[in-house]
Amino acid sequence: MGTETVSKPVMDNGSGDSDDDKPLAFKRNNTVASNSNQSKSNSQRSKAVPTTKVSPMRSPVTSPNGTTPSNKTSIVKSSMPSSSSKASPAKSPLRNDMPSTVKDRSQLQKDQSECKIEHEDSEDDRPLSSILSGNKGPTSSRQVSSPQPEKKNNGDRPLDRASRIIKDESDDETPISSMFRKKIDSGMSGGNQLSNDEKKPLVQKLHQNGSTVKNEVPNGKVLGKRPLEKNSSADQSSLKKAKISASPTSVKMKQDSVKKEIDDKGRVLVSPKMKAKQLSTREDGTDDDDDDDVPISKRFKSDSSNSNTSSAKPKAVKLNSTSSAAKPKARNVVSPRSRAMTKNTKKVTKDSKYSTSSKSSPSSGDGQKKWTTLVHNGVIFPPPYKPHGIKILYKGKPVDLTIEQEEVATMFAVMRETDYYTKPQFRENFWNDWRRLLGKKHVIQKLDDCDFTPIYEWHLEEKEKKKQMSTEEKKALKEEKMKQEEKYMWAVVDGVKEKIGNFRVEPPGLFRGRGEHPKMGKLKKRIRPCEITLNIGKGAPIPECPIAGERWKEVKHDNTVTWLAFWADPINPKEFKYVFLGAGSSLKGLSDKEKYEKARNLTDHIDNIRTTYTKNFTAKDVKMRQIAVATYLIDKLALRAGNEKDDDEADTVGCCTLKVGNVECIPPNKIKFDFLGKDSIQYVNTVEVEPLVYKAIGQFQAGKSKTDDLFDELDTSKLNAHLKELVPGLTAKVFRTYNASITLDEMLSQETKDGDVTQKIVVYQKANKEVAIICNHQRTVSKTHGAQIEKLTARIEELKEVLKELKTNLDRAKKGKPPLEGSDGKKIRSLEPNAWEKKIAQQSAKIEKMERDMHTKEDLKTVALGTSKINYLDPRITVAWCKRHEVPIEKIFTKSLLEKFAWAMDVEPEYRFSRR
């Protein structure tokens, strides 16, 4: 839709001034609400930005409650995930080394052909054109009335109370030091000093109105930074680098004879020589003793090079290069791993008869080499459909269906309790696709005359049966599944065994698009091997196709990309579905680290960027003015860039695609944003902006209809091109990472006080929540939320009753009288007053904890903390904070997060996100 138009030449800078740091208050509150048609119909989610209102700061988030996993934790034993954790079922993972299975390669070769893929195209046709009109709803249905945010929220948030008492039950405090053992290379992180001053993210400042952070005291953090010894090296000694080198080719490891070792990270390295004894994958970390301690840095580099060299190398580094420089080049150069790769490279070659497309595709990625050797077993397919024979009723009479027809009918029947089931769009799309299977002349002519109840009930019974299975049966089943999947779960990348993220091909089903997706309900057909392209190292055995008689579409050997397999998305054939390594892999870790370094690097340029856009608020050139305002919004509000979308997608927007109707000017200088963002999550926020911004936005709206683009001269590529001129490698999304991470860093350092672990965790959660609000990370209120709160309330009341009894008995004991009998009529034995006091204290603590938990639960019912933790918060901030404050890292990161962030574990305690 809206395309843009020209750009204007040049700009001049006006001279605006305004300091960026002004106190704008951006809060997210919505004041409005009025319209809201927006909320998705869906029930619950009141997507309204919850946020709002609450000023984060003040809300006492209460304790996280014990969430913590193990309390005991204390020891953080190696906190590292690394090792172990992988849950590999331990079984001997190794054994299956991938290769084994692989057998012949013969088959493959590109023949793809045979499969004819049928795409059904959809005909959905719904234009959707509708756009949202400004308020409300233009568009039809989409937005439903939401409960309105604002008020609602207010109402809802009960919380504020102070409950915070915290106590920690477990005392887990572990010495931090002990906690993290691994170290990392210092690489990039290099020195950072902590200055507290720096600028805080605007967002934060501005954000909620008022709620600013209070700062000042950085709690006494440690100032003296210790030299961080990188000591790490020590560990290394062990580095056993696997000798991988040999392997590349060899990697094919014969099945058995492989030896595996674990590298530093606990990853298993495989080397042909050893026997596979058990390698317990990281699981037991134990295994390899030594390795575990190896610094991550090394890990990255890992072995490949045999040279062990290494030791210290790490330092090298790029540092900012990453950031500043365009990533590409930097990447290679510097990272140790890359170097390593390079070396090996050559060896790999080998023939590959199998290989099919040798042509290395132009690869789109960044063109950089990502790996040298890559071995895996391909993907696993969902089991074929098992017909149940239950008939649906058509106008009250049972109807016979073919297996294929039944399969699709079942997909629909099973969704009866979801909101999709009643959505016209969903039903229409489903009907179109199902009807194609039924045939025009089928008895069934109308979806509304179909009664899927029999199948739905059968489904419930099956579910129940499953639930009723004994624990052993369930366990057996699970093991069986595990056994089948094990070989597909791992890949060996440059000699290191790594978990694959999604090795299962997506099963057929009905498309569940979010929001008012025009394609919801369409049949997502079953994917066949002949639609799948694999990517594997040259010379590595080509995975056998798991479905007899079929073959892969193609086998590539492109080491400039990280995917292991892909196929065309059946819903949108122009897009693809990829199989990648898991989040805990080195490849992903490296890229994650680069992402944070890039964001961190922004710290050094943010002032300049703000000065620039401020100046351009008054630029003569409209495009320049739009770029300035858009950049301002992205910086202050952490909005997404906003790429153009097709008509066959849900109608959502980001900064560059905001419509005139999404923005409302409220004199004197407030702007109310109300739009559906990614995943059709509503963003409602009223903020005070710089007067010049206010004026500029008014200009951009002038003479346009509500559905026109606010930034008609802009799109993400123009915006990013501009950002790149300011800072190489800078793009719009970097601001979100920057704002999220710096907000966490600053809130943690300013608000962490002495106290027990529980109190500190409360501080962390509060900071995490603030970030989630800034990023508008929402979640649906669970269906049972209300009931859960009621139950908790009741339980608290009960406990309070008991407390009252205890107090009565204490008084009586003091007077030498026996206790009263319990409310249940039971007798209670006499105790000494101090024993009663002790009980009272325990009971009070229990009540407080429960109240705290309840408040936190209510407070966070619509806020998703996980998304920012996983994607936006530099884990080094968290790790360093945990070290400084002796909080076991396990209290903050789950097992999988520990794995994912293995690269950040050995950061120095003084690490600060801002280098300044």
Next chain:
DNA sequence: TTTGGCACTTAGTATATGAGTT
């Protein structure tokens, strides 16, 4: 310059898992 292909990150929700209870 715009469009589309491609690769990869980010996101909410469904489901599995596990801790705490009863």
Next chain:
DNA sequence: AACTCATATACTAAGTGCCAAA
């Protein structure tokens, strides 16, 4: 052992951004 509940993980949709071709 069976439940409850809550979190952790699995799943896959929906973004961003780059590049080359149109």
